[in-house]
Amino acid sequence: MEPNKVLYQFVLRLADHNMIMAQRMAEWCSRGPILEEDLALTNISLDLLGQAELFYDYAVELSGVNQCADDLAFLRSERAYLNCLLVEQPNGDYANTMVKLLLFSCFEKHLYTSLLNSTDQRIADLAAKGIKEVRYHYRHSSDWVVRLSLGTEESKQRIKNAMIELWRFVDDMFDMNEIDRDLISSGISVDLNTCYTAWKSDMEQIFNECKIEIPHVDNIVKGGIHGIHTEHLGHILCEMQFLQRAHPGAKW
Amino acid sequence: MENNSDQLPLWEVFIQKSGGPFKHEGSVHASDAKMALQNARDVYTRRGEGRTIWVVPANSIASTTVNDEGEFFDPADNKIYRHPTFYTVPEGAKNI
Numbered sequence: 001m002e003p004n005k006v007l008y009q010f011v012l013r014l015a016d017h018n019m020i021m022a023q024r025m026a027e028w029c030s031r032g033p034i035l036e037e038d039l040a041l042t043n044i045s046l047d048l049l050g051q052a053e054l055f056y057d058y059a060v061e062l063s064g065v066n067q068c069a070d071d072l073a074f075l076r077s078e079r080a081y082l083n084c085l086l087v088e089q090p091n092g093d094y095a096n097t098m099v100k101l102l103l104f105s106c107f108e109k110h111l112y113t114s115l116l117n118s119t120d121q122r123i124a125d126l127a128a129k130g131i132k133e134v135r136y137h138y139r140h141s142s143d144w145v146v147r148l149s150l151g152t153e154e155s156k157q158r159i160k161n162a163m164i165e166l167w168r169f170v171d172d173m174f175d176m177n178e179i180d181r182d183l184i185s186s187g188i189s190v191d192l193n194t195c196y197t198a199w200k201s202d203m204e205q206i207f208n209e210c211k212i213e214i215p216h217v218d219n220i221v222k223g224g225i226h227g228i229h230t231e232h233l234g235h236i237l238c239e240m241q242f243l244q245r246a247h248p249g250a251k252w
Numbered sequence: 253m254e255n256n257s258d259q260l261p262l263w264e265v266f267i268q269k270s271g272g273p274f275k276h277e278g279s280v281h282a283s284d285a286k287m288a289l290q291n292a293r294d295v296y297t298r299r300g301e302g303r304t305i306w307v308v309p310a311n312s313i314a315s316t317t318v319n320d321e322g323e324f325f326d327p328a329d330n331k332i333y334r335h336p337t338f339y340t341v342p343e344g345a346k347n348i
Contacts, residue, residue, distance in 0.1 A: 034260065036280050036291035043294055140290060147283075 006182045007120070008062040009082065010189060012072070013179075013225060014126075015055030016083035019073055020233070021104055022048035023240050024091055033094055040140060044101070047133040054126055074244035078234050084224040086169040088233040095158035098144040099166055105137035106202050107173050110195040119187035142206050149210030156212070164215050172222040174199075179225075262310040263288040265295075267302040274306055282307075 025045035032038025056069035086104055091097045112134055115127035148155040174192040183189035207214055223229065243250060260281040265288075266274040277296045282288035288307040297305070316324055 034281055036282070036295060039298075040291070040294040043298055143286065143290070147287075 003182075003186075004062050004064065006179050007188065008059055009179050010183055011055050011059045011062060011123070013082040015052045015059055015072070016081050017087055017104075017108075018048045018052035018055065020081070020083045020236060021087040022046070022052055023236055024087060024089075025097075025101070027091055028097065037094075041097075044137050044140070047137070051126070051130045051133070054129070058122055058126070070244065074241045078229055078237060079227040081229065081233060081237070082225055082227060083233075084169070084173040084175075085221060085230050086166060086173055088230060088236060089166065089169065090232060092162065092165070093158055094144075095148050095155065096162040096165065098141050098148065099159060099162035101137060101141035102145050102206070103166060103170065103173070103203075105134050105141055106199050107195070108134040109138050110198045110202075111190070111192070114190035114195055117187075118189065123188060145206065146209055149207075149212055159210065160212060160215075163212070164217070167215050168217045168219050168221055171220050172224050175222050175225050177225055260287075263292070263307045264310050264313060265292040266306040266308070267292075267296060268304040268306075269302050271303075274304070279310060280307070 022045045025041050025048065028038065028041040029045070030038065032041055052073070053069055056072045059072060060067055060069055084107075086100060089100060091100075108130065112127040112131040115123055116131070118124040118127065145159060149159045150156070174196045176192050180189055180192065184191055203214060221230065260283045262279050263282055263285075264279050265277045267277045268274045277292075280288055280291040280295055282291050285307060289305055292305050292307055296302070
């Protein structure tokens, strides 16, 4: 693949992670357990949407095709989306959403921290912009996961259920292919195994505080970076892309 | 703390914007100070307002009541010499 195409795929992947997670978090709008949390999740969703847009803008430039960020977000089908499988999982209860946000924000925290030193200046800049927001997402979700774990029997059980449900998507989040190998050798991207080590150490610390053991799962699912998704992504795209597909080029 | 519903306890939020005095912005529900600070951040500083946040349990605030009004505030009304209205504020003076 040409260098630009490789970088395009990588940037698209970062954009898609954020776009789909933003969409999931936005589903809580007006449905939060309390007004304060409703606002917090909507804020987080908007942070992620903003990051997605900036990565899509860069992807558009790299693609060399006459298109815009909206085309990438709203006119690509499921198999063209490269987001990790974790972010497309349904929100479930609040414990489930908080565990998902914790796993994902910790992933982005370590990914962006490593990308601060990317040899691609644009990527380093976007990582620097994103890292502050992501640290807050991590703080918010880890607080809630600890609270719920140390709360009642029921809240603790719900955290445990969420962990069993979601932990099988962890490996997918750190999955790499030939794109990563190319970009690691040019110093543009980083070895996600290194990020995983740092991520795992954070998780061990938090769940130690929670007095919950990290589950051992054997039903691991992977495929996000190859565009192979779980059954949920298609439904997200149906809702998210409806307007642009029904009224092409609609603006407001 | 007063809690007669399924809402968490109430906290009053004060925010300092770029060096000025802390100003009361509103209130949030939270189960402790840590959560109250995060909620205040999310509810009142989303657009980058503010540099520092204070949160105070609402029941820690002592307040005057309507009944206090007469003796507390009325006597000042007819003592015009108490009001700093007889000199001009120098041009350019801020925060007075």
